[in-house]
Structures are given as structure tokens and as C-alpha cells.
Amino acid sequence: MNDQVRSVRELVTDAEWQLRVDLAACYRLVALFGWDDLIFTHISARIPGPEHHFLINPYGLMFDEITASSLVKVDLHGNKLMDSPHDINPAGFTIHSAIHAAREDAQCVLHVHSANGVAVSAQEAGVQPLSQHSIFVLASLAYHDYEGVALVDDEKPRLVRDLADKRFLMLRNHGLLTVGRSVAEAFVAMYFFETTCLIQVRAMSGGAPLRRIGPAIVDGATGQWEQVTRGAGGGLAWPALRRKLDRLAPGYRD
Structure with a gap:
């Protein structure tokens, strides 16, 4: 663990600690x-309770350095609510605070600049129905046009409007974003989103005619998502991912 960060295990509730461990794992x-x-980029998680307080990454740490104790607790105005030697990225705060304030179900907001995601976000047609992964994304997908680095509050209403009640948001020329009722759900959603983009980039680079999945199948994907993922990741995939991480890098629990 970073030498500057002391354990906060005894300073927070059991619910917050469990959330911190899940978010650090993510x-x-x-x-x-x-x-x-x-x-750069961010993952945030709302702390249980009536206040809109959430956890976000300490600006300056690589993602593979982040621990449960190093996560920064902030309110919707960006004020730190616990002592921390770290600041937060203002661009990350703008995007994540807007969504946490507007969506009660958005317990976790996950944003990445993955190469495949940015590549597809730059394609005019956006996500195409080319794979089984893609039908789950297309069933709950929104788009938000690029307005520059997200540093001003003026963008928040348009971001919230474009996301609406969707699970997946493609930030044009920028990257991917998912929301979830838990950290597990947001991560599994991002796995499907990024894999959809990877498959699309590879399929299009092959140069052969592409076979697209019909709209009737896409329309029926929402119910199948819950069934296949058992609560969108909380039932099977997330515990397995946590076990994998415990084998490879258990220090995230510190």
C-alpha cells in the first residue's frame, strides 16, 4: 500500500468498507x-445512506496501486469528507457527480478510455449489432457528443439528459461509460461494452461483408441480460473475478 495512506478500516462502517474493497478490486x-x-479515467461508487457521498480514485495513483483505504470520499460539490493526502481529478468529478446526483440506481459509474471503445466512439454509426455481446449493449445504449474535456458544470444537464435511464453510454470521440446498481454490475457491463467494441473493430478490419443481427433479437436482449448474468454480474462473474484478483494481487484489500 502507498506509504502515505493509512488504513481507514476502523473509521468507516462495515457497508462502506465492503464498498471500498469492491471498488478497489474494480x-x-x-x-x-x-x-x-x-x-486517467475514473470509477466511482455511491456510499450507502441518504447523502450523495461517493468514493473515487486518488488522482495520481495508477489503477493497479489503488487500495480500499486510498479511495477518496467526496460529496457532490467535490469536498473531501475524510483526510486524504490525495486530490481528485476535476474532470472525473464533473461526470460522476452529475450521474450520481441524477440516478438513484447508479450506485457505481465506470468510465474508461479503452482503445477499442474510443475507436468505435469515433465511428459515425456507433455500435453495430455484430455479436452476441453487442445485443446486450444495444438494448440499453445512449450517446453523448464530445464537448471537450469535462471540466465545467454546464455540460452536466446534457450528459444526464443523454444518458437518461440507460446502462451504457458511449461518449463520442472520448470513451465508454457504464452505470450499475453495484460495482459488480458496472464492471460486467463494461466487459460486455469493451468486448463489443473489440469485436466490431476486428470484424470491420477484416474487409469482408458483415452479417448483422436483426432488431427483433436486440429488442429481446434486456430480459436475457438479467438471466444470463444472474443480476448482471453479482451472482457468478464478480465473485469469480474477485477470486482471480485475490490470487494475483490481494493488496487491493488494504
């Missing part, structure tokens, strides 16, 4: 899957 897994962008 950062480590994003790095493990190669979706991170140095110290």
Missing part, C-alpha cells in the same frame, strides 16, 4: 484487463 481489474489510461 480498479485493479480494469488495469488487469488493460482498459486503464495511465492515471
